[in-house]
Amino acid sequence: MLGVNSPLKHSNGLCSPAGVGRPRNFSQFRTKLFLLVLLLVVPAFSLVLYSSFQQRQIGKERARENAVAISRLAAAQQQQFIRNARQMLATLTEFSFLTLTTNAAFGNVHLVNLRKLSPDYLTFGLIELDGTVFCSSSPTNKWASLADRSYFQRVLQTKSFAIGDFQVGRLTGQPSLNFGFPVLDENAQLKRVLFAALKVSLLSESIAHVPMPSDATIIVIDRSGNVLACHPHPEKYVGKSIVATSLFKRISAETQEVFETPGIDGTSRLHAVTRITEGQSPGLFVSVGIPLETSFARANQQLIRNCIVLASVTVFLLAVAWVYARQFFLRPVNALAGAASRIATGDLTTRTNFVGGVRELNVLANAFDTMAAALERRQSELAAAESKFRTLVEQSLVGIYVIQDGKFAYGNPKMAEILGFTEEELTSRPVVDFIFEADRSLAAENIRKRLEGIVHHIRYSLRMVRKDGNTIQVEVYGARSEYNGRVAILGSLLDITERRFG
Known part of the structure; x- marks a missing residue:
């Protein structure tokens, strides 16, 4: 009497309808075929992206070069203003009669004339070392001070030409960029600061x-x-x-x-x-x-153009793949799937014969028919073998059991007879419930060794308790095995009570 828990009951899985997909599931094949086409397009798309990346790098490098060139050209123009201002101020300081004069009115007249000859400048002037304006081409009062101007302070510190910062002039009231130049006496001592105010708009x-x-x-x-x-x-x-x-x-x-x-x-x-x-x-x-x-504009345009071409090719390939798959593959495969489904329901006499389609599918159909015939023979052989195993286990003169998760996962009729329990009662209680209390530690230790792989098999004797309460002496042999895909102990049990105490 082998139930569903019998460790010797076999199943080849050939007659399960779940083992073969229905023809409708071949819609997944279309998806996979399209994915294959897309996979073939991926290298081309990767090449397009790589090319675009390279174009972007080239475009960026060109932009860097252009920006540097433009920046240097613009800076050269600004430097020309600075050189002109420096040259003019340096030339003026050579005329000591003007830059070192003690007559402010005399200085004003000459600076006004200089301004008329230099329309790029708003004003010129001389500043005393305390920051007061000595003379200027612009009207001012003697209390006007430029001591806080950056160009004036830098000339005092460096005694050389200095560039100022953006400012709105106190003398002109207009935005300007001022330049300062030291005025030295014959002993190279700083006496004044000569300045020029350039129009910022220039x-x-x-x-x-x-x-x-x-x-x-x-x-x-x-x-x-x-x-x-x-x-x-x-x-x-x-x-x-x-x-x-x-x-x-x-x-x-x-x-x-x-x-x-x-x-x-x-x-x-x-x-x-x-x-x-x-x-x-x-x-x-x-x-x-x-x-x-x-x-990146050029690279982006090229990327868009290449993507459009690649997308068009991809759509064309997908359309061709759809037609080819439907006509030369899916129809024959659906015919094969139908035959497989009939075999899955148990009709091992099913044969496909010629299914049409590509040559390879016809070869597959022939192989399928050969397999179906072999399965039919194997099924008959397995059924005969299972009948023999069932008879052997069910009529065995020794108890046969499986221990898993601390319980008897299976016990044959002889096992139930020895202990006086039904098979259902055997599998519903922990193993220790059937073992004499003094021998439980021995049995637990031997079970642990086998489950942990310390030893593969053990033969020993112990005492067990029958359903009627009587104690019997048994000899067991058990080995580590698998049951329902998990570790278990498969063993046999023999009642030796009479032999030991007779």
């Missing part, structure tokens, strides 16, 4: 003629973070302080010539910076910003 006008992309920007910044010139929109930004922006922080803190950061308008740009030095330190900064979209 700086923006000069960079407006620099050739550059339409969406690029050029700004000139002093060392204090004030915008001296800007293109486009100079009226919007000239004179404003950008010292708190990330752009100026990058410009003043880094030595990199090219970097990416938002510009003064908040747009992310690739910036190239050229520093106009004054001695060992930078006096002005010229920054050219080109939007990243501009450098």
Whole structure:
């Protein structure tokens, strides 16, 4: 009497309808076929992406080179203003009768004439060492002081030419960029500071003629973070302080010539910076910003074009794959699947014969028919073998059992007879319930050794308790095995009570 828990009951899984998918499930094949087509397209798509990446890198590098070139060109124009101012001031200091005169009216007259000859400048003047204006081409009073101007302080510190910062002149009331130059006596002692105020608007006008992309920007910044010139929109930004922006922080803190950061308008740009030095330190900064979209525009257009072509090819291949799969594969495969389903229901006499389609599927159909015949023979052999095993176990003269999870997972009729329990009662209680109390530790230890793999099999004797309460002496032999896919102990049990105590 073998129940569903019998360790000797066999199943080959050939007659389970769940073992073969229904023809309708072959819709999954279409999906997989399409995925295969897409997989074939992936290398091409990867190549397109790689090519686009390379084009973007090339475009970015070109944008870097263009930005650097434009920045240096714009800086050269700004440096020309500085060189002109320096040359003019240096020349004037050679005329000591003017720069060292004690007659302020005399100085005013000559400086006014100089201003008329130099329309790029707002004013010229001489400053005493205490910061008061000695004479100027602009009307002033003797109490006017320029001691706080950056160019004046730098001349006092360095006794050399100095570039100022953006300012609105106290003498002219207009925005300007001032330059200072030391006036020395015959003993090379500093006596005064000669200055010139350049019109700031000229700086923006000069960079407006620099050739550059339409969406690029050029700004000139002093060392204090004030915008001296800007293109486009100079009226919007000239004179404003950008010292708190990330752009100026990058410009003043880094030595990199090219970097990416938002510009003064908040747009992310690739910036190239050229520093106009004054001695060992930078006096002005010229920054050219080109939007990243501009450098990537060509690469993006090529990527879009290539993706459209690749998508068209992919759609064509998918259509061809759909027609081919339906006509030459899915129909024959559905016929094979139908035959397999009939075999799964137990009809091992089913044969496919010719199913049509590609040659390989006909070979598969022939192999399927051969397999079906072999399965039919094997099923008959397994049924005969199972009948023999069932008879052997059920009629065995010794008890046969399986221990798993601390219980008898199976016990044959002889096992039940020896202990006086039904088979259902055997499998419903822990094993220790059937063992004499003094022998329980011995049995538990031997079970543990086998389950943990310390030993593979053990033969020993112990006492067990029958259902009627009587104690019997048994000899058991058990080995580590598997039952329902998990570790168990498969063994046999023999009643030796009479032999031991007879």
